Amino acid sequence: MTRAPIPSRLLSRRSLLAATAALPLAPGAPRAAERRIVAAGGVITEIVYALGRQDLLVGVDTTSLFPAAALKDKAQVGYVRALSPEGVLSLRPTDLLAVEGAGPPDALKLIAEAGVRVERVSEDTSEAGVAGRIRAIGRFVGAEGEANTLAARVEEGFAGLKRRRDAVAARKRVLFVLSLQNGRVMVGGAKSSADAIIRYAGAVNAADSVEGFKPLTDEGLIAAAPDAILMMSHNDHAASPDQVFGIPALSATPAAKTRSLIAMDGLYLLGFGPRTPDAAADLMTALYGKAG
Incomplete structure (x- = not known):
């Protein structure tokens, strides 16, 4: 069953930080030293799952449509460009991994002020950018070897694509x-x-x-x-x-x-x-x- 998005209420900066600081860890929740990542951007979620590190994810945004299990198994924190600070912080994350276009800026500032590490991921659409994004996320989630393998496979895919592209005589x-x-x-x-x-x-x-x-x-x-x-x-x-x-x-x-x-x-x-x-x-x- 798909989880409903976490509701967002208008709170002042001070009351939001105070409220989230007071939230207790749920029974059996990981200790603070363990990673609890919220992904803001469908491509981030897709890559984390492809690397087999979805166990680190405690929340995703609503653009995380692949794989389908992401929206079923993880809490939702709203649309990538309209994140709910309260929704993110209620998950007690250690990290927010967000694409460059994520926001709004005030929401990300509040999340960072609450002690969450906010890490941005490039949205570069070049071949090098796609492979680099996979490798960067791999380093972030501790799956560098898996990321290098996946990035190399993607680079091979781009090379094959170029061969097909070069054979096109009349471009539509x-x-x-x-x-x-x-x-x-x-x-x-x-x-x-x-x-x-x-x-x-x-x-x-x-x-x-x-x-x-x-x-x-x-x-x-x-x-x-x-x-x-x-x-x-x-x-x-x-x-x-x-x-x-x-x-x-x-x-x-x-x-x-x-x-x-x-x-x-x-x-x-x-x-x-x-x-x-x-x-x-x-x-x-x-x-x-x-x-x-």
């Missing part, structure tokens, strides 16, 4: 659509995580005229001329082909003629963890077929 234009809200199309532009996975798959980011995740005008969508639309397949980010190509500007694109909509799991696609070479390979196959 792909538009990553983050959301469709009231007819506004939010896309992944240059320097975004979507841009990185599109390039790994041997395609061209059709929204490279903007930077980051931004709405694109109707004129911009038509000018982007994507051959395929890429979206996440879950929650509010999902959409059907009728919804996507029912938008007038998108209906005027080459993708609409073939109704080319590719939907993939969000963490798999944009997590930039151990499965990234596989995700990029799957996207490449969706675009170019097995020969791509």
Whole structure:
């Protein structure tokens, strides 16, 4: 059974610290010298589980969707960018391991002031960044050997991906659509995580005229001329082909003629963890077929 998120109440800085300091350790809880880690970022949780050190985790954020056991077995501390200080501290962690985008900043400051070691993990989407993230987390959780093995396997995956990518003769234009809200199309532009996975798959980011995740005008969508639309397949980010190509500007694109909509799991696609070479390979196959 999935545990419900820990409720958050508005507390003053002083009352929050005093309340959490007074919380007793649960019967059988580890001593203070033992590691009790809260992971804030789905990629962190995925890597810790891949290294076999999930026993150190006492809590995870709601983006920790892989493996599925994480949200079932561990307490939840809220969304990675909207962490609850009270929820985190109630777990009596020794460490908070958080991606760079975790927050809000005031929450992390409160957690650190309570004596929790707050360690940031890079969200670098480069090949070296993905492998380096695995090795850094491995050192943090005491699984350096396992991390080196996993990182080497990921590096081999990237090398194989490059060989496939170099064989692509005509690169397709792909538009990553983050959301469709009231007819506004939010896309992944240059320097975004979507841009990185599109390039790994041997395609061209059709929204490279903007930077980051931004709405694109109707004129911009038509000018982007994507051959395929890429979206996440879950929650509010999902959409059907009728919804996507029912938008007038998108209906005027080459993708609409073939109704080319590719939907993939969000963490798999944009997590930039151990499965990234596989995700990029799957996207490449969706675009170019097995020969791509």
